Amino acid sequence: MSDAAQPTAAEVRAAAEAVKTALDRHLAAVERRSGEDDPAVYEAFNELAAAAEEYDELLYDRYDEVTPFEIPGSDDSLPPYTGPEEPNALSVLIRRDYVVVEPQRLLAQAQRVEAVEESGAVTAGFDAASGTVHGALGVLFGEFEADEIASRHKEFGLEEGDSTLWVTSSDEPAEPGEWLEAPFDQADTHQVVCRFDVSAVFDDDADDDIDDDIEVGTLAEVGVEDAVGPERGGRRGEDADREAQDADR
Numbered sequence: 001m002s003d004a005a006q007p008t009a010a011e012v013r014a015a016a017e018a019v020k021t022a023l024d025r026h027l028a029a030v031e032r033r034s035g036e037d038d039p040a041v042y043e044a045f046n047e048l049a050a051a052a053e054e055y056d057e058l059l060y061d062r063y064d065e066v067t068p069f070e071i072p073g074s075d076d077s078l079p080p081y082t083g084p085e086e087p088n089a090l091s092v093l094i095r096r097d098y099v100v101v102e103p104q105r106l107l108a109q110a111q112r113v114e115a116v117e118e119s120g121a122v123t124a125g126f127d128a129a130s131g132t133v134h135g136a137l138g139v140l141f142g143e144f145e146a147d148e149i150a151s152r153h154k155e156f157g158l159e160e161g162d163s164t165l166w167v168t169s170s171d172e173p174a175e176p177g178e179w180l181e182a183p184f185d186q187a188d189t190h191q192v193v194c195r196f197d198v199s200a201v202f203d204d205d206a207d208d209d210i211d212d213d214i215e216v217g218t219l220a221e222v223g224v225e226d227a228v229g230p231e232r233g234g235r236r237g238e239d240a241d242r243e244a245q246d247a248d249r
Contacts, residue, residue, distance in 0.1 A: 015055040022051040083191035087169030102157030110136035
């Protein structure tokens with residue numbers, strides 16, 4: 001960054017003062033909170049996060065220094081939890097993305113499944129079900145649980161993409177067959193009890209060849225370490241990314 005584009009010392013000082021003010025407001029909101037999901041605390045938390053992030057950025061731009069704080073992001077944050085305090089029913093919403101990187105491996109695995117099920121009837125080539133990628137996927141996902149495919153995806157010629165798991169609460173269980181036609185249309189982010197995301201965007205270094213993804217958890221205030229509420233979670237991946245950037249600085 002050029003000298004002309006750098007913030008002034010006065011701007012950095014003003015940002016530091018804004019953090020102090022936001023800290024006082026946050027503490028005051030916590031002291032006066034009316035319940036676990038007090039919107040005033042939620043608002044004060046976001047103001048403090050924004051002020052701290054602004055100060056961190058200006059401090060680095062001006063002095064090439066960083067703060068020791070974990071600054072949560074806000075783009076992917078969940079709204080305040082408004083579901084029942086003691087849920088009578090839960091819904092688990094899962095999405096996992098894959099890329100078919102080895103179609104022949106996928107087809108071969110499907111053929112093996114059919115060969116076992118049909119007592120060796122498939123002896124020459126693929127039959128109508130497992131002879132296409134579309135058919136092979138139907139065979140494999142019909143035979144194996146989704147969690148098993150996730151743990152063995154490389155065996156099936158698949159490469160993992162992003163995944164997310166949401167646990168939502170409700171007062172009453174759904175009627176049998178009620179949501180089968182549109183299983184995800186009724187998802188209410190205000191009733192998410194916990195959320196776990198896995199994505200390559202959380203990698204410490206985008207240029208590394210390491211395949212390990214960072215799992216991000218968002219939990220309600222249930223005493224779980226590093227989990228402080230739906231509206232304040234889901235950011236550990238971003239925090240880890242910032243820590244990696246700080247280390248590079």
